[in-house]
Amino acid sequence: MLSQVIELIETKRRFAITSHIRPDGDSLGSSLGLYWLLRALGKEVEVIMRDPVPHAYSKLPGAADVRITPAVDRDYDAVFVIECSDIERPGLKGLDKQFVVNIDHHSTTALFGTVNWIDSTASAVGEMIYNLCKAIGVRVTREIAECIYTALVTDTGSFHYSNTTERTFKIASELVRAGVKPAKVAENVFNSHPWSKLDLLTQVLSTLKRDPSGRVAWMRQTLEMKESAGAFEEDGDGFVNYPLSVGCVEAVAFLKECAPGVYRASLRSKGNVNVARVAERFGGGGHRNAAGCTLRGGWEEIERTIVQALIEAVEREAEDTPRRPLLIFDDQEALPEEVA
Ligand code: 5GP
Numbered sequence: 202m203l204s205q206v207i208e209l210i211e212t213k214r215r216f217a218i219t220s221h222i223r224p225d226g227d228s229l230g231s232s233l234g235l236y237w238l239l240r241a242l243g244k245e246v247e248v249i250m251r252d253p254v255p256h257a258y259s260k261l262p263g264a265a266d267v268r269i270t271p272a273v274d275r276d277y278d279a280v281f282v283i284e285c286s287d288i289e290r291p292g293l294k295g296l297d298k299q300f301v302v303n304i305d306h307h308s309t310t311a312l313f314g315t316v317n318w319i320d321s322t323a324s325a326v327g328e329m330i331y332n333l334c335k336a337i338g339v340r341v342t343r344e345i346a347e348c349i350y351t352a353l354v355t356d357t358g359s360f361h362y363s364n365t366t367e368r369t370f371k372i373a374s375e376l377v378r379a380g381v382k383p384a385k386v387a388e389n390v391f392n393s394h395p396w397s398k399l400d401l402l403t404q405v406l407s408t409l410k411r412d413p414s415g416r417v418a419w420m421r422q423t424l425e426m427k428e429s430a431g432a433f434e435e436d437g438d439g440f441v442n443y444p445l446s447v448g449c450v451e452a453v454a455f456l457k458e459c460a461p462g463v464y465r466a467s468l469r470s471k472g473n474v475n476v477a478r479v480a481e482r483f484g485g486g487g488h489r490n491a492a493g494c495t496l497r498g499g500w501e502e503i504e505r506t507i508v509q510a511l512i513e514a515v516e517r518e519a520e521d522t523p524r525r526p527l528l529i530f531d532d533q534e535a536l537p538e539e540v541a
């Protein structure tokens with residue numbers, strides 16, 4: 202709960218923050234937002250990750266301070282674990298021996314922390330870090346604002362996804378007031394890629410297939426494609442969204458070979474089609490419209506299995522009605538002044 206998180210921050214001194222392997226915009230933006238928040242309170246804090254900061258997030262304030270380590274190798278009063286479904290997701294040895302604070306916006310998360318603060322109505326953990334700033338009385342500095350804005354803009358697909366709410370826009374508006382330049386963030390995150398990303402994309406798009414209805418689409422990235430494009434690990438990020446741009450497509454799988462016979466599946470859907478349930482069936486998880494899992498075996502079998510599961514999900518849509526978000530703002534109320 203938020204009140205427990207505040208009490209912990211107020212009474213303890215040495216903190217670490219971590220997030221999942223292969224960190225993305227929300228994991229890095231939220232981790233670094235919390236980092237600046239704790240520094241503003243005079244706390245000792247570091248962000249530790251198993252994997253390096255991808256190029257797209259290298260300009261985030263504090264990105265250069267992120268320490269890459271395979272284990273929790275120092276003493277902390279508490280370790281904040283940002284947007285992780287379980288204690289294994291950060292990939293850090295020794296994390297299970299720590300006092301862990303689990304901060305997440307996935308409803309499928311395990312309550313693995315000593316303290317668990319989960320808000321599945323938040324579009325990104327970034328929204329929760331913003332709320333924490335307000336609740337604990339830390340001024341939203343430009344650094345904090347840039348980090349949180351990056352979390353919001355990436356986890357909402359530039360405010361396109363259904364997790365985007367009135368609250369998301371109100372927070373984004375305040376972050377701009379606090380000094381964020383949306384065009385600069387967009388340039389850093391979306392328009393600073395190396396050529397290898399497009400070289401890889403042309404190969405991946407050539408594998409695009411669809412079912413007879415045209416509602417389910419899938420594509421594949423092999424180790425060979427990555428090699429021939431000279432691509433970085435993160436270059437495939439975002440590819441899964443291309444098939445979604447077709448009007449009748451309702452569910453997409455992007456299957457990326459990460460070791461021989463091992464495929465990371467990125468699943469996306471529109472509306473009420475629930476891909477989190479598909480991912481959970483294969484030991485993964487995520488949100489209704491964005492989820493992931495790992496599949497092992499021969500390509501033909503993996504393809505048949507995941508495509509069948511997506512077709513079933515599309516046919517079964519309309520089972521879940523989304524939850525309404527909590528509104529922290531009231532329309533009658535003036536926006537808080539202290540962000541300037
Ligand atoms: P992506 O396709 O971008 O890797 O992941 C999409 C969403 O699914 C993210 O919200 C992510 O947290 C979740 N996700 C991806 N892979 C896994 C997984 O292996 N396990 C769980 N629990 N969630 C995952």
Ligand code: MN
Pocket residue numbers: 227228284306324325326356
């Ligand atoms: Mn997130």
